[in-house]
Amino acid sequence: MSGSTIGKLFTVTNFGESHGPAIGCVVDGCPPGLQLSEEDIQLELNRRRPGTSRHVTQRQETDKVEILSGVYEGQTTGTPIALLIRNIDQKSKDYSAIATSFRPAHADWSYFQKYGIRDPRGGGRSSARLTAPTVASGAIAKKWLAEKFNILIRACVTNIGGVKLEINDWDSVNKNPFFCADSEKIPQLEQLMDEVRRSGDSVGAEVFVQAIGVPAGFGEPIYDKLDADIAHAFMGLNAVKAVAIGDGFDVVNMKGSQNSDEMDSKVPGYFLSNHSGGILGGISTSQPINVRVAIKPTPSIRLEQKSMTENGDSTIISVKGRHDPCVGIRAVPVLESLLAIVLMDHALRLGAMKSMLK
Amino acid sequence: MSGSTIGKLFTVTNFGESHGPAIGCVVDGCPPGLQLSEEDIQLELNRRRPGTSRHVTQRQETDKVEILSGVYEGQTTGTPIALLIRNIDQKSKDYSAIATSFRPAHADWSYFQKYGIRDPRGGGRSSARLTAPTVASGAIAKKWLAEKFNILIRACVTNIGGVKLEINDWDSVNKNPFFCADSEKIPQLEQLMDEVRRSGDSVGAEVFVQAIGVPAGFGEPIYDKLDADIAHAFMGLNAVKAVAIGDGFDVVNMKGSQNSDEMDSKVPGYFLSNHSGGILGGISTSQPINVRVAIKPTPSIRLEQKSMTENGDSTIISVKGRHDPCVGIRAVPVLESLLAIVLMDHALRLGAMKSMLK
Amino acid sequence: MSGSTIGKLFTVTNFGESHGPAIGCVVDGCPPGLQLSEEDIQLELNRRRPGTSRHVTQRQETDKVEILSGVYEGQTTGTPIALLIRNIDQKSKDYSAIATSFRPAHADWSYFQKYGIRDPRGGGRSSARLTAPTVASGAIAKKWLAEKFNILIRACVTNIGGVKLEINDWDSVNKNPFFCADSEKIPQLEQLMDEVRRSGDSVGAEVFVQAIGVPAGFGEPIYDKLDADIAHAFMGLNAVKAVAIGDGFDVVNMKGSQNSDEMDSKVPGYFLSNHSGGILGGISTSQPINVRVAIKPTPSIRLEQKSMTENGDSTIISVKGRHDPCVGIRAVPVLESLLAIVLMDHALRLGAMKSMLK
């Protein structure tokens, strides 16, 4: 039943299917007085949009957003902001062949088991296309966090199919088709991606997501901790299989004396390291929030795989369509948006308390 | 503000501080008719209890649970089940020295920044002691899932301080002080833990958590997915820094053709592998749900660390107290409980829909 | 902050302003398999639509609904159903005169105090126009309740401006412009309404709302009782000032022996009367659910009233626009819809439990 709303005070309710008339969301809880235009949102949507390079899906979607409510004379009014994106490029025929079979590693089987009915066109509700409204709503949260708290949210790909990428240059991230901060590796990535695409296979990726400038105090123990809510938002994103905060899985091999972030009152920000990734006890510390995410290879591949049909027959499937050879790439703006949504919700939750302490 | 309730239909509301009069929880949404006694709950609490071996904290707590409501003549009635655990061993003097300093890597700093006030005795609200009510409520969920769906939930430690542990023998897990399924490594673990304890340091751990027998269909896309809610529950547990489902971070280096779980209608359960960890599109597939969790080393260590006081002075801190050298060990029953709570909530959410499809 | 979502398992998230680009809602939690077309929804919207007689506002709105998602090949799929209604007749000039003054008894003052910003066109977010999405979503709930439980939901006006109306003939309710079940009084009502309209004043109304066929067991004590949720939904409707269940305020003057609904196992339905209005202990009894609602006179009247401006000056205001002389009339389909939404939510909540008792 209902599970398409995220957040408590700042809430986003998502709707739509890949090949239905439209996708979109309702953003409730944005305070009044934020300058907001469709251009603000479009900028972020364009970063996620398909068809921008040969390394992502060639589906053609303008993803043009329309603000339906909540903005008056260029300012938010405190009422719900509805965002609408019409679906344009609905090549349903691409999907007809697989309409009655289950694509391995995809949501086809589990949706069918759950609902009994499914919209097979482009994955229907389970399509990564539904991350567009997340990005649209995240654009509002990012703008608000930047203006109100001077928070910077950014992300980059740190591994594609085994090619490890350094974070050398944040400025270059939005200037290459891989959202990577390691310009030297780009030729290697292009070669890898061309090979993957030609082979009909796909590859996984790791993404690093960061928020700088988050004040101390975000997070509501003991169940709505900040790290818990980030993990919830990130693990809920299509194809994500792991979420790590700060040192992540490395802590397994560390001593307490190594993992500890010592403090010194004479040092700006007080902390001498940031193993914790900016969150202690589920509450932000004011250090940068650092998260790493593992994204599995696109399940829709051209290579033949064993599968079965809705009728229970064994079959061999080869997914044609126009799929990203690496869904991890376009996850970058989505993860930024999800982090922004979580942080804005917690900013308001903290604000409720702080407003009462004066 | 309020953040101490988890779940939507099956909800657990946690209360208490490490050294206050009592800790406990209110479990709301348990269907009527479950046979439930205090012994059922006590069994699980005893697994988590401190002081059971030299490798965990020596704090003496009986953690005796009392059922205050919701059970009549040995059966649940469908009304809230309140569980109470009195705090017995409140050696507050142990903590007086650190009452005004911040223990590095602990929640002291972030709580103080957030609330301005904190109960410094034993970590107050941020203490791992507050996982006892989670275990108590999880005991109810585990029993209910076992009886209603024949679901088995289990966990074991797979790494302590760099010592990798195999899963050879589930039966041995509850018979050794490390909740490990690799009996041959126990002498090595005992030696490691003795060293760690003597050195005044601590170590991290990895825990594997599994649910077998979960029917297909649990999980509510697109934000309340089953993996999202598991990640939320697990990342919210004290000291957890990473959560991985199925192949986890390994997917980064995999091809789509490798990570895919092919299907065959002639094979029992239909799937030929379980890279996905039992969840696709955020919905359970009926395969085992497999999760790995990274738990950082106990932040409270005897070794001296740089820190600062509430007044802003630099200081050196050495945490005496009676702390677990590896908090990951006692996390085992807690993670099982959290998984049970999440699954029971989703069982009911799915049940709401399924009840309407006949 | 966010307050535009109603329901827990069946949720409706409303958006829009009276004179913005569009209004609408996202309906989440409708089970799959319900036959649903835009016509099903349009039928209910047409009952609420303005401009259908001289006794309601002359604003011209077709209120044409578009289903954006959640329906595939004429059936719901279990995913969110987004409903869109474009605003057509946005005569903003009508409102320019009152854009900076507060209309007495209207939400102008309180919205301005709360948000600091307001969309003054047609009342903006506080306009009764925002009940259209409620009706659209309620149409889905009504259809589902009828098909799944054979529940009938209906309402009629029982008092307009002091003219008491009997409930003689339910069939006539949708055939007269007053939604009244007392055909003999129609000429009297027409005369009253014509006088009221000409005088530039407005009148209050009482509406009776009923659900027949609700099974016993809806309602979740002790805070989410069925009567509590009905009162919440109804009192939240524009202009509603009182909600009464069963005997309502008459219970004040009754003895326990008079108010009691005695039972007899030999009588169909077991109850010998229905003073309780179908709800005991916050749970439905299977008797008809009977609710009465008081709706205040339209606050926007042509008669001159004392008021003040945003700048703090005293002023005299006369609201021109095209307003209903009695908002209570068009509240009939809205109240039916709200009752349907509440009942469907509780049907699912009960279903979650019942699904586990077999």
Place this chain on the structure above:
Amino acid sequence: MSGSTIGKLFTVTNFGESHGPAIGCVVDGCPPGLQLSEEDIQLELNRRRPGTSRHVTQRQETDKVEILSGVYEGQTTGTPIALLIRNIDQKSKDYSAIATSFRPAHADWSYFQKYGIRDPRGGGRSSARLTAPTVASGAIAKKWLAEKFNILIRACVTNIGGVKLEINDWDSVNKNPFFCADSEKIPQLEQLMDEVRRSGDSVGAEVFVQAIGVPAGFGEPIYDKLDADIAHAFMGLNAVKAVAIGDGFDVVNMKGSQNSDEMDSKVPGYFLSNHSGGILGGISTSQPINVRVAIKPTPSIRLEQKSMTENGDSTIISVKGRHDPCVGIRAVPVLESLLAIVLMDHALRLGAMKSMLK
């Protein structure tokens, strides 16, 4: 399923049965820094306590409250406040006769239909005894609202069994056993109540509840309006059958020009009347919030009534026990508490937004 939590940011989770080991609640979301002792809470509990005069139930309960958490050195810490009240006077034998029959107008039937199991002792979960935790949590909210906003919440009985009571003297309300503000009527009330008690019957009541000093801006349209949430809380209280805000049902017979609250910038508070009861558009106006509530006669009466048993046999029932002849009387402190809980929740929700507007 779960329905025992009220509020969004300030939440109260209630547990317990009339004759179980204990009743209580967990209060989550109280900001840190409030001075709070058990005496503060006990004072309000004593107002609701049974056995204080011959006109209320003679059950002997000390209702001694214990604070289990959330308060450190006399101050709230921002963490959940658990409140425990042990049940002392559990004369279960009184109820054995009716354990298998349904008391008319009581929740016996509906609980049995819903849950299949019920704790018959003293009404179990449906007992008015469960309002004690509501009063205990409301005491916290009342104290906080008084200190933070200087809000005064008060209530009095305005009608008992048809005897209309004026509001002449608020100071006298807590000095008579009827919580009435009309001292002259007390002899008449005593006579009425003695007669009612002797006759084995019961009477209804009307209660007036008021909050003075609520700032403008509380309430979250369009579904979580302040009046909607008050109606939810009040209608959910045992025996309440109607809730009216401001002029309530009188608006049905009023013209818009009569019901309107005109404004004048030169008058303190700006409004020239308060027909609206302090709420417009679902948002507080800063005028007093005025609510009237109808409470049905106690359903448990000694007079014989027709009923049926769990086995489906017809029977005659006479409820012995020790019941209030008029439950409306002791509802006074409960309604005050519910209003306080709702207002505190909305204070925090408004605070979240206001904190972001500077």
